[in-house]
Amino acid sequence: MNDDALDEAAEAELATRWGPFRLVAFRDPGDRGEHLALVHGEVRDRDEVPVRIHSECVTGDVFGALRCECGDQLAAAVGVVTAAGRGVVVYLRGHEGRGIGLLDKVRTLALQDADGLDTVDSATALGLPVDVRDYGPAARVLRHLGVRSVRLLSNNPDKARALETHGVKVAVRERLLAPVRPENLPYLVAKRERLGHDLPAPELPDA
Numbered sequence: 001m002n003d004d005a006l007d008e009a010a011e012a013e014l015a016t017r018w019g020p021f022r023l024v025a026f027r028d029p030g031d032r033g034e035h036l037a038l039v040h041g042e043v044r045d046r047d048e049v050p051v052r053i054h055s056e057c058v059t060g061d062v063f064g065a066l067r068c069e070c071g072d073q074l075a076a077a078v079g080v081v082t083a084a085g086r087g088v089v090v091y092l093r094g095h096e097g098r099g100i101g102l103l104d105k106v107r108t109l110a111l112q113d114a115d116g117l118d119t120v121d122s123a124t125a126l127g128l129p130v131d132v133r134d135y136g137p138a139a140r141v142l143r144h145l146g147v148r149s150v151r152l153l154s155n156n157p158d159k160a161r162a163l164e165t166h167g168v169k170v171a172v173r174e175r176l177l178a179p180v181r182p183e184n185l186p187y188l189v190a191k192r193e194r195l196g197h198d199l200p201a202p203e204l205p206d207a
């Protein structure tokens with residue numbers, strides 16, 4: 001896809017429970033979707049800016065679902081950014097279910113519960129792709145913000161590679177770990193063993 005400018009963007013200050021952010025809402029020319037970037041501190045013309053590229057997970061991010069660790073990672077990323085005094089959290093809508101959409105994601109969850117399939121096999125069993133996320137919108141908004149290179153907060157080496165193919169300079173990728181819980185243990189195991197995520201062997205804390 002092209003790596004040109006954003007179609008349109010709107011900005012406002014956003015005081016949050018975590019601290020002050022500048023909200024940049026934008027429409028991307030590639031997927032035509034509306035996405036968000038939460039910007040903290042000065043990021044223009046900076047190198048190694050802490051950046052989280054977060055795929056929408058309405059169940060985990062909004063409703064606190066524990067079967068994935070998305071909500072915990074989002075909070076952790078905001079914590080890293082505010083502690084560093086600068087950074088960006090890009091929130092990509094349309095990435096729900098690694099790009100298959102909300103309804104099909106929920107179908108995969110139901111199949112996991114019914115048949116014990118993991119997050120990969122449940123998608124394949126339904127004839128769905130495992131991961132069809134487009135990182136072009138993330139690359140374009142980082143360019144729009146003038147970020148020179150990023151300290152990427154992610155356990156997914158493919159995400160770093162995908163961003164690089166869209167012209168983002170990933171100076172370093174850093175793990176973004178969430179607490180291991182009984183509810184998210186199967187998901188973390190599958191991400192480590194099936195999807196090649198850079199995760200330590202997940203272990204539950206002693207009770």
Ligand SMILES: Nc1nc2c(ncn2[C@@H]2O[C@H](COP(=O)(O)OP(=O)(O)OP(=O)(O)O)[C@@H](O)[C@H]2O)c(=O)[nH]1
Pocket residue numbers: 053055056057058068070073095096097098099100104105108109119123153154155156159176191197
């Ligand atoms: N298809 C499918 N998608 C899921 C499932 N659980 C969570 N997701 C989606 O997975 C996306 C997040 O991807 P993950 O594989 O958890 O992590 P990642 O973004 O690749 O890697 P990190 O940067 O380390 O978070 C979100 O869009 C979720 O909606 C599931 O069981 N099936």
Ligand SMILES: [Zn+2]
Pocket residue numbers: 057059060061068069070071
């Ligand atoms: Zn999730």
